[in-house]
Amino acid sequence: MSLRHPNSKRWLILLAVMLAFVPVVLDMTILHVAVPTLTQALGASNNQVLWIIDIYPLLMAGLLVPMGTLADKVGNRRILLSGLVVFGVASALAAFAPTAQMLIGARILLAVGGAMIMPCVLGIIRRAFEDDTERGLALGLWGTVGAVGAAVGPLAGGALLEHFWWGSVFLINVPVMFVVAPACWLLLPRYEQTSSAHWAIGQALLLVVGMIAVVYAVKAGFGGKQPLAVVLLTLTFGVAMLALFVRKQLRASVPMLDLSLFAHPAVAAGIIMAVVASGALAGVELTLAQELQYVLDRTPLQAGIFMIPIMAAAAVGGPVAGWLSTRYGLRLVASLSLVVAALSLGWLAIEDFHAPGLAVPVLLALLGLALSIGLTASSIAIMGSVDASKGGAAGSLEATGYELGTGLGITLFGVFMSVVFGRNLTVPVGLPPDIAGQAAVSMGDLYLAARQLADDQAVALVAAGKAAFSATHSVLLLTTAALIAGLAVLVSFLLSGMRKGACQ
Template sequence: MTSTLARPDAKTPRRAWAGLAVLLLPVLLVSMDMSVLYLAMPILTQSLDPSATQQLWILDIYGFMIAGLLITMGNLGDRIGRRTILLAGATVFGAASVLAAVAPSAGVLIAARALMGIGGATLLPSSLALISTLFPDDRARATAIGVWTAFFAGGSAVGPIIGGVLLHHFWWGSVFLINTPVLLVLLVFGPLLLPEHRAAGRGPLDWVSVLLSIGGILPIVYAIKHCAAEGFELPAIGIGIIGVLLLTAFIRRQRTLSEPLLDLSLFRRGLFSVAIGSSTVGMLALAGMSYLTSMYLQSVTERDALQSALLGIPGAVVVFVFSMSGARIGRRLGTKSTFVLALSMASLGNLMLLGVGVDGGIGWYIAGSVVAGAGFGIAFTLVSEVAVSSVPTERAGSAVGISETSFELGNGLGLALLGSLAALVFRSGGDFGPTLGETIARTGDNTALAESARESFVTGMHVATTTGAVLLAGMAVIAFFAKSEATAKSAAVAAGSVH
């Protein structure tokens, strides 16, 4: 498969490009909903009064549910039909969005976000896998994947911007309600423009593997999240051990099945392993950076949601542009070298946030988000290409499920680990409330305490984003020393030509 971004092939029917336009709708929404709440959290907190723990669950239950179900939904789509599961997931996602918009309490909102995660888990793998059906030509498919990735990566970056604009004019529930008209377009035009595709000769889904994968991922993520926020407690450690045991049983089972839920042989291919590691670490760092800087712009610099959103435009534009051109860079430099470059740029961008302070440094924020955005955009494009090119068309859904799981798992871990790390540093800085917003609200005329709280938050943000930078740099080193051996198709991604 070529990794260059070609112009739309005249031999490819217009119907295929129209189908791609429809597929971009759920991609934009699912990725946007990873980050759209970053700017909404201060306003939402005032309305629903969630605890600090509930705030984190509101943010990350969505990503955790998607991470736990993506591999299953990718395999299910291969068997029952990718268009069928796409439209079913859109229906669930839309209904859950309405519930989230009118949620009367934090508990209801968490439940609605969990339902959105279930729906979202069907949308990502089926939409990317359908591209291999719509575009049998290698060059046209490379173009389509580049566009898909640009919308996926760009959606996460543009989420806070759209959220800021909506919050400036409407109530916090509007960030969810905006999903419904877009999904209605998908439900109307999807059956007309998207072909149905199901793999012939595939056996039934192994539901034992499904239960083991979900039962392994979610307890581990919960344990990490709880220990990062509250410290090492015996119940949380016990839950984490149960998750490890279930995940171990899942991996062992995959080695014995003729049609495993997770094809472990893919990880023996150097480029695929590098891609999965890059997407996990990349989304972890991006989620942590986006969430903390959004809180910083509103709670520390006291900008409103719209002003904060406007400052995020340069970074969002860069993510989108470099997602479109990332494959071209991969063709010129080679996939492995491009991963090293992209991860290094993302690491540098995170480090540049050290220039941000309580009383200044907005220029450093913009510059850092631009440099990091370029790195994230390039890396995420290559992840999608490597995933699609690693397997035959009939197994595209399951392979994409693996790559998208790494994205969502990284997003959830970024909020849980980096968000909790920043909160831990913040609370250790003085006699503060659970969050900066609550602390400032109760300080009254005590400006010294409010200023101290802001300084402590910035310190926590610096520690968390620097940790993200270190993880990105470590992944760049791993990519540099990774073996280059790959299958013919993966090698084509690196070389930019079909062998």
């Protein structure tokens, strides 16, 4: 057996690629506390706000796998450096976007750059560390950075907005890229082994177009902004694209996503948990950030501090899940984590956020911990149910599930919140119909509508909006609690065939 000398720069390479990874992860959550600020600054409608937030994970869901394949074909170094440039340029464009439409366009470009960076980071770590022990440590550090990055996103966003304008949450990425890109250019090997793998960009486009068409139809349908015929046509087109994508995956000799893995009940349970848990976490954080700022008049920084328990607990859930699953079995841990999450959501729904005391932070921490354990349990279920030869395919399916869950969670929470808010809002008498209609869409739209009124009418409208949003928040959390409780039962059923030792 030939011995290879370890790369003397491997720890510097790890530092560089982790720094490249941090902004990509931060952009998943940093916008949550910035929504009220940028809504008012850009005059963005509720629909535009949802696109600004969820277009990023939705595009990432479709592009991660083909970008990873492209990196295998042409080299991780080349794709990573290109992704860093794209991400840096997109961050600058987003920071200075004068309209909501241009910000959505910049977020699309950010997703392309992020999808180029993420798979390359793992590939580079894999090749830089030949020793199994060192590689395990490097991957552990990478995972910790990812979890902490997502955890501090709202806090970082709040701190920036305390002193700067909303664009600073994007502009902060630019100096990072100015440091990381030259470091990666200098440190990463210029020659690396590549493969002749097929680049499934056509399959990826089917998935992306199908998802966006369905999401557009859902938003337009519930928003009532488009004729029913347009909504139905768009929905039909999106479903057809997704059906064609599924058909191609099942028939392809080398599919982009191996959907045949869903034949394993544990894999199906894991993917469903990944989608629902990541969606619930993203949706609850977004809703909570708006409740704190719109209703409780907290600053973005105060909102970020308030949300520390949920994010900090989520960051430590992974190691806890692994230990619990080994000791008590995956089925019990996965099901109970979802039950705890459902109970926490239900209790939060009836708590008074005006006087949170100790109960609300504890419940937020329990929720973050439980959902994080659920996410890790989903990974254990997926990886513990497939042969080692299918590990890459299962990992791709899982990563897509996480991003898809985040995007769909924001979409469904936003649409549901808009519908319930409109039904709970009692507008003051005498408001012009167009202003009343705008105010009934969302709390952000209500504040925009209040700008057009006299002081006494504006105060009355905002008070009515705050009462309606608090009621909406409770309904949303109770509904999510019921959904996750139902998921706990389904997961317990699907994992019933797994042996206790299967997760080890």
